[in-house]
Amino acid sequence: MTRGPDTPLILGFPEYREPARRLAAQTGLDYADIDIHTFPDGESRVRLPQQLPHQVFLCRSLDQPNRKLVELELAAAAALQLGARRLTLVAPYLCYMRQDTAFHPGEAVSQRIIGALLARRFERLITVDPHLHRTRKLQDAVPVREAIALSAAPAMAAYLERRNDNPLLIGPDEESAQWVKAIATPARLDYAVARKQRRGDRDVRIRLPELAVTGRRVVLVDDVVSTGHTLAEAARQLHARHPASLSVMVTHALLVGDAMQRLQAAGVDDVCSTDSILHATNRVRLDGLLAAALFG
Ligand code: R5P
Numbered sequence: 001m002t003r004g005p006d007t008p009l010i011l012g013f014p015e016y017r018e019p020a021r022r023l024a025a026q027t028g029l030d031y032a033d034i035d036i037h038t039f040p041d042g043e044s045r046v047r048l049p050q051q052l053p054h055q056v057f058l059c060r061s062l063d064q065p066n067r068k069l070v071e072l073e074l075a076a077a078a079a080l081q082l083g084a085r086r087l088t089l090v091a092p093y094l095c096y097m098r099q100d101t102a103f104h105p106g107e108a109v110s111q112r113i114i115g116a117l118l119a120r121r122f123e124r125l126i127t128v129d130p131h132l133h134r135t136r137k138l139q140d141a142v143p144v145r146e147a148i149a150l151s152a153a154p155a156m157a158a159y160l161e162r163r164n165d166n167p168l169l170i171g172p173d174e175e176s177a178q179w180v181k182a183i184a185t186p187a188r189l190d191y192a193v194a195r196k197q198r199r200g201d202r203d204v205r206i207r208l209p210e211l212a213v214t215g216r217r218v219v220l221v222d223d224v225v226s227t228g229h230t231l232a233e234a235a236r237q238l239h240a241r242h243p244a245s246l247s248v249m250v251t252h253a254l255l256v257g258d259a260m261q262r263l264q265a266a267g268v269d270d271v272c273s274t275d276s277i278l279h280a281t282n283r284v285r286l287d288g289l290l291a292a293a294l295f296g
Contacts (some may be wrong), residue, residue, distance in 0.1 A: 003030055005083065008055040010090075011048065013071070019275055019287060020059035023090070026291035029057070034075055046074040048082055056084040057294065058122075063254055063277045065095035069114065076121035088124040088294070089144075092276035092286055093252045097131040097141065111135065115142035126293050128152050128276050128286060129223045129251040133175060148293050152251045152274050153182035155284045159272070160219070160249075161187050167217040167247075172196055172206055172234040179251070180221045191221075194234055206233045213241040220268075224252040228259030232266035239267030247272065253279040 003009065009030045012020025017033060024031035035047040044067065056079050062068055076087055096114040099107065118125065124146040130138055132149070139147040160167060160183065169189055171180035173196030184191035197205040218238055220231050231248050239246055246267050253273035263271060275282040 062095035235266035
C-alpha cells in the first residue's frame with residue numbers, strides 16, 4: 001500500500017494486534033502489523049512496512065517485558081531508518097516501574113535505565129495508570145519530550161455505575177488510595193483503604209480498617225495484580241466478614257502463574273480488568289481513552 005509521508009500510522013505488535021487495530025479504528029488512522037519471527041535460538045527478527053510516514057505510533061503493552069523491550073528497540077530503530085521522524089510509544093501497561101531506587105547496594109535502578117532507553121527513540125509516551133510510587137511524574141521515569149499518564153478510573157467508575165449495585169470499594173494498601181478514590185468519587189461510592197506490609201514477592205500482610213462489610217457488595221481495587229498475594233490476603237480477611245459478594249477490579253491484569261486460583265481460593269467471586277493486558281477478565285476497554293490522547 002502506498003501512503004504519503006504526512007499520513008500518520010499505527011503499528012501493532014502481534015500479541016497486541018487487536019487493541020491496536022481498535023485504536024486505529026477509533027482515531028481513523030492507518031494501521032499496519034509489525035511482523036515478528038523468533039529464531040530457534042530465541043533471537044527475534046522484526047519486520048516493518050518498507051516505507052513509513054513521518055509520524056508513527058508503536059502500540060505494545062509491556063507485560064512480560066524483557067523480550068518485548070528488545071523487539072521494541074529493534075522496531076523503533078528500524079522505524080527511524082524507514083522514514084519515521086516522530087515516534088510515539090503507546091504502552092497501556094508500562095513495565096519496570098517498581099525499582100525506582102536501589103533498595104540494596106549494587107541494585108540497578110531499572111525504572112530510570114529502561115526509561116532512558118525508551119527516551120532515546122521515542123518522542124512521546126502514552127500509558128495508563130503507571131505504577132509511580134516515589135517518582136512524582138512519569139517524565140521523571142521516562143524522560144521523553146511528552147509523557148502522558150492516563151487514568152483508567154473514569155472508565156472503571158462508568159463500568160461500576162452500569163452494574164448499579166452500590167458496591168463498597170476497598171484498596172489493599174496505601175498506594176491504592178489514589179485509584180480507589182478516583183473511581184469512588186465520580187460514582188459516589190463508599191470506599192476505604194487497608195494497610196500493607198510487604199515482606200517479600202509472595203509474602204504480604206494486610207490490616208483492614210474497621211468497617212461494616214456484612215451484606216455489602218465489596219470490590220477490591222488496585223492498579224495491578226501480579227502474583228495475587230496482595231488482593232488474596234485482603235480478600236481472605238474480607239470474606240470472613242460475610243460480604244454479599246467479593247470481586248476484584250484492576251487496571252493491569254498481570255495475573256502471573258496461579259494468581260487466579262489464589263484469588264478464587266480466598267473467596268473472590270469475580271475479577272474485572274481493563275484490556276491494558278489481554279486477559280479473560282477484561283471488561284473495560286481503553287481504546288476510547290487512548291484515542292483521545294493520541295492527538296491531545
Ligand atoms: C503495589 O503496590 C501494587 O499496587 C500491587 O498491590 C502489587 O504490585 C500487587 O502485587 P501482587 O499481586 O504480586 O501482590
